[in-house]
Each structure stands twice: as C-alpha cells, then as structure tokens.
Amino acid sequence: MKRREFVKGVAGSLSATFLLPAAARALSLIKSPVRTNRLRPPGAVPEEIFAGKCIRCGRCVEVCPYRSISLLDIRAGVYAGTPIIAAEEIPCYLCMKCVEVCPTGTLLKIRQEETRMGIAIVNRHLCYTWQSFTICRTCFDVCPYKEQAITLDQLRPIIVEDRCVGCGLCTHACPVTAEDGQKAINIEPIHAWERVRW
Amino acid sequence: MVREKRGNIHRTRLVVLSLAFLLILINPFLNYYLELNFIQGWYQSFGIGKLWFVSPLEGLESLLVSKQIFLPTLIGMLLPVCLAALLGSVYCSWLCPISFLHEILDFLRKILFRKKWLKDHLVLSRRTLWYALIGEIILSLILAAPLFVFLSPPGLVGREIMTAVFFHSLALEGVVVLLVLGMNLVTRRFFCRYFCPLGATLNIIGSRRKLRVIQDLSTCTECGLCDRACPLGLTPSLGMAQSAYCWNCGECTAVCKPGALEYQWGKKGDAETAAVVGQGDAG
Numbered sequence: 001m002k003r004r005e006f007v008k009g010v011a012g013s014l015s016a017t018f019l020l021p022a023a024a025r026a027l028s029l030i031k032s033p034v035r036t037n038r039l040r041p042p043g044a045v046p047e048e049i050f051a052g053k054c055i056r057c058g059r060c061v062e063v064c065p066y067r068s069i070s071l072l073d074i075r076a077g078v079y080a081g082t083p084i085i086a087a088e089e090i091p092c093y094l095c096m097k098c099v100e101v102c103p104t105g106t107l108l109k110i111r112q113e114e115t116r117m118g119i120a121i122v123n124r125h126l127c128y129t130w131q132s133f134t135i136c137r138t139c140f141d142v143c144p145y146k147e148q149a150i151t152l153d154q155l156r157p158i159i160v161e162d163r164c165v166g167c168g169l170c171t172h173a174c175p176v177t178a179e180d181g182q183k184a185i186n187i188e189p190i191h192a193w194e195r196v197r198w
Numbered sequence: 199m200v201r202e203k204r205g206n207i208h209r210t211r212l213v214v215l216s217l218a219f220l221l222i223l224i225n226p227f228l229n230y231y232l233e234l235n236f237i238q239g240w241y242q243s244f245g246i247g248k249l250w251f252v253s254p255l256e257g258l259e260s261l262l263v264s265k266q267i268f269l270p271t272l273i274g275m276l277l278p279v280c281l282a283a284l285l286g287s288v289y290c291s292w293l294c295p296i297s298f299l300h301e302i303l304d305f306l307r308k309i310l311f312r313k314k315w316l317k318d319h320l321v322l323s324r325r326t327l328w329y330a331l332i333g334e335i336i337l338s339l340i341l342a343a344p345l346f347v348f349l350s351p352p353g354l355v356g357r358e359i360m361t362a363v364f365f366h367s368l369a370l371e372g373v374v375v376l377l378v379l380g381m382n383l384v385t386r387r388f389f390c391r392y393f394c395p396l397g398a399t400l401n402i403i404g405s406r407r408k409l410r411v412i413q414d415l416s417t418c419t420e421c422g423l424c425d426r427a428c429p430l431g432l433t434p435s436l437g438m439a440q441s442a443y444c445w446n447c448g449e450c451t452a453v454c455k456p457g458a459l460e461y462q463w464g465k466k467g468d469a470e471t472a473a474v475v476g477q478g479d480a481g
Contacts, residue, residue, distance in 0.1 A: 030341070030343075045264075049263070049264045049266075049342075051342065051343040051344075052260065052263030052264045052342050052343055052344060053260050053263070053264040053266075053268075054260075054347070055242055055243060055252070055253070055256040055257065055259070055260050055344070055347045056242065056347045056348050056353065056357065057239045057240070057242040057243035057256075057353075058238075058239060058240070058242075058356070058357055058360050059238040059239040059243060059245055061360070061364060062225075062226065062229040062230075062235065062238040062239065062360065062364075063229070063235045063238055065233060067364070070364075070365060071357070071360075071361060071365075071369070073361075073369040073370050073371060074348075074369065074370045074371040075370065078341060078343035078348070079343075080348040080349075080369075080371060081347070081348040081357060081369075081371075097235070101238055101245055103243045103245070103250050103252050103257075103270060103271060103274050104243075104252070104257070104260045104268060104270075104271050105266075105268035105270065105271065106260075
C-alpha cells in the first residue's frame with residue numbers, strides 16, 4: 001500500500017467515525033420526538049407545523065392536573081420546550097384543560113370525543129388474552145369509550161379505529177411489558193403525520 | 199422634594215422588577231402544590247384568568263412560520279403592543295426577568311470591585327440589534343421552527359423555574375441564560391443591547407412612543423453623569439434618550455442633578471437635540 005492511500009484511508013475512516021454520528025445527531029435535532037406512546041396533548045396540530053406554532057409558554061403543562069404533560073429539553077432540537085405525553089407513564093385523562101389555555105392554537109379547542117392523539121394497537125403476540133394465557137380485560141375496563149372505541153370479541157380486545165381517541169389509558173393499565181418497554185397495547189400517533197392544507 | 203421624587207425612580211423600578219420576577223417565581227409553586235390555575239405561564243405568554251398576553255415577537259414568529267392567522271394570538275399581542283407603542287420598550291427595563299438578574303449582578307459587581315460606575319469593555323455597533331432581529335426571523339422561517347421561542351433568555355428563566363418546580367430538574371438550554379449573564383460582566387446588558395430580537399421588536403414598535411426622556415438644554419450642565427448611568431451605554435447628554443434604542447428605564451433622570459432630564463408625555467425634543475440624535479444614530 002502506498003503512503004498516500006494509507007493516509008487517505010486513515011483520514012477517511014477517522015472523519016467517518018466522527019462525522020457520521022454527528023450527522024445522525026444533527027438529523028435527530030429536526031426529527032419529531034413523537035413516536036409510539038409519545039403523544040402530543042389533545043387537539044394538537046400535525047407535527048409538520050407543531051414546532052412552528054407552539055411558542056413554548058408551558059401553560060398546558062401548568063394546568064394539567066394529572067401532570068401527564070411534560071416539556072422536552074434542548075436534546076429534542078427544534079422541538080425543545082414542546083409538550084409531550086408519555087402514555088405508559090401517565091396517560092391523558094381527557095380533562096381538556098390544556099386546549100383551553102393554548103394561546104397560539106397549537107392545541108385547538110375540540111371536544112373530548114373529537115380528540116385524536118393516536119390509535120391504540122393491540123399486539124396480539126404479547127396480549128395475554130389473545131395468547132390464551134388468561135382472561136384479562138384491563139384495557140376494556142379502563143377505556144373511557146367502552147363498547148365504542150374498544151369492544152370484546154370472545155373476551156379478546158378489538159379496537160374501533162374510528163372512535164379511539166388515543167388517550168393511552170389502556171397502555172398505562174396494560175399489565176404486559178415487553179423487553180423493549182412496550183406494552184401489549186400501544187398508542188400509535190398516526191394523526192400527527194397528517195399533511196397540512198395551506 | 200423634587201430631588202426625592204427622582205431618586206425614587208430607581209427604587210420604584212427595582213421594586214417593579216422584583217415583583218415581576220416574584221410573580222414567575224411563585225406562580226409555578228401555586229400551580230403545582232395548590233393547583234391554583236388562575237395564572238399560568240411566564241412572559242412568553244401569560245394567562246390571568248381569561249385575559250391572555252402573548253409576547254409580540256413570539257406571536258409574530260408563530261404566525262409567520264405557521265402561515266395561519268389565529269385570532270387569540272393577535273388579541274393576546276394587542277396589550278403588549280399598545281404598551282410598547284405608548285411607553286416604549288418598558289417591558290425590557292421594568293419587567294423582564296433577565297433585567298432583574300442583570301440588576302442583581304450589577305449590584306454585586308459594584309460592591310465587589312468597590313466601583314460607583316461600571317465600564318463597558320466590548321462595544322459593538324448598535325445596528326447589530328436590527329441585524330439580529332432580521333437574521334433571527336429569516337433563520338426561523340428557514341428552519342420552520344421559531345428560534346427565539348425556545349432560546350429566548352427571558353422565556354428560559356420562566357421555563358427553568360417551572361421545570362425545577364414541576365419535574366425537579368433543570369433543562370439543559372439554561373446555559374443560554376448563564377452566557378447572557380456572563381456577558382453582562384464584560385459589557386452591561388450586552389445581550390439586550392446588541393442581540394435581543396424581542397428588544398429590537400419592542401424598540402421598533404416604540405420608536406414613536408409618547409413617553410420619552412427629554413433633555414432641557416438650558417439647565418443641562420454637561421456633567422456627563424447620565425452617560426455613565428445609562429445601562430445601555432447610550433449618551434442621554436447628546437439626546438440619545440430620544441432614539442429608538444432607549445428603553446425608558448429612567449436611570450438618567452434619577453442621576454441628573456440639575457433636573458435637565460425628565461420623563462415627558464407626548465413631547466419631542468427641540469430641533470437642536472433632534473439634530474444630535476441623528477448623529478448619535480449614525481455612530
């Protein structure tokens with residue numbers, strides 16, 4: 001190997017080791033923190049304009065009586081200071097106080113049953129009832145829209161996707177926790193990815 | 199008796215600043231421990247019952263970036279904008295929590311170094327302030343995320359207090375506040391003078407303000423005490439208290455012995471002063 005090639009190789013691999021993680025980190029600064037079980041409060045506008053509309057005044061956090069809403073810090077990049085709900089830790093109890101105080105319309109005033117924070121998805125490989133380990137209907141019992149958003153089919157939970165508000169009460173109550181921290185029923189915030197019509 | 203009144207401006211301002219700081223210091227405790235939600239937020243957006251305030255720059259950024267008119271934001275901005283249009287950027291000098299911390303820092307610095315007047319070591323062009331505002335808005339529009347709303351020092355003070363009370367931890371971006379306070383040791387109000395986009399917005403809104411510090415040239419003895427007292431490093435003796443940069447803190451009126459500098463409502467300075475103001479702006 002020539003010296004020139006060797007120097008090139010060393011410099012290339014060194015810069016790759018430093019630059020690639022840096023690039024990945026830079027990308028995470030503009031990537032939305034919303035994912036499975038990490039939800040925006042009720043009435044939130046799509047993620048496309050959330051960071052632009054929210055002025056990080058923290059009023060939704062201060063009025064939340066259940067302390068469900070927490071604030072992201074600068075590690076979330078441009079989403080620093082925006083509110084987020086960790087569904088499996090403290091879910092949203094749908095008191096609708098936060099939508100009353102938002103000064104910028106980032107959380108729009110909506111009624112409780114119109115809330116669409118996400119959709120509950122049952123992981124049938126983990127769910128005790130679906131796996132026939134035992135008869136558990138915890139998610140059905142805690143759901144605020146029983147028989148509307150969640151129904152039982154031979155005691156197995158079925159989600160009615162049109163009616164599920166995505167509050168995360170079922171996720172919080174679910175007794176099954178997988179190794180990666182996910183529950184047998186999780187909230188997927190699919191409404192956060194809707195496009196905005198200008 | 200007139201003398202006493204003037205000395206009071208400094209003290210009154212400190213009391214108002216402390217009360218404004220106490221409000222955002224105590225309010226998270228009321229919200230968290232007593233669940234009193236009557237007042238929420240801090241100086242980015244304040245909610246007192248159904249009366250909402252929205253900081254003008256933050257509201258403007260939110261409207262610009264989202265490209266949608268949201269009426270409650272505009273109505274929330276109304277009162278602060280009216281205040282700035284009539285009284286100038288008094289928010290900066292009489293209410294801002296960063297200003298409160300700056301005052302404390304100045305007080306400590308004067309005691310530690312046993313100095314009556316503080317010096318400014320790093321002086322930039324005053325126009326930097328406008329460039330900071332323009333740059334900040336353009337960068338926010340490019341990133342589609344308003345920068346000032348999550349990095350504004352006045353907002354960060356409120357957010358750090360709230361995070362400390364609610365989550366018993368501090369957010370990482372609080373170092374911005376420390377940086378701003380650190381620069382105050384080099385040059386008084388370094389961030390406020392040259393880089394605060396909110397201050398620049400309020401200055402623009404208040405450029406035709408009613409309340410101004412007017413210099414009475416016939417009684418002025420040109421002692422230069424006002425130039426030393428001005429925390430922004432302006433020269434009220436040359437009429438710069440009438441420029442857009444003045445934030446109406448009234449420190450110069452408090453030190454003026456012959457009483458040549460006074461708050462005046464709805465008056466403009468005489469032609470001679472105005473000519474000097476033009477020179478002061480150019481410099």
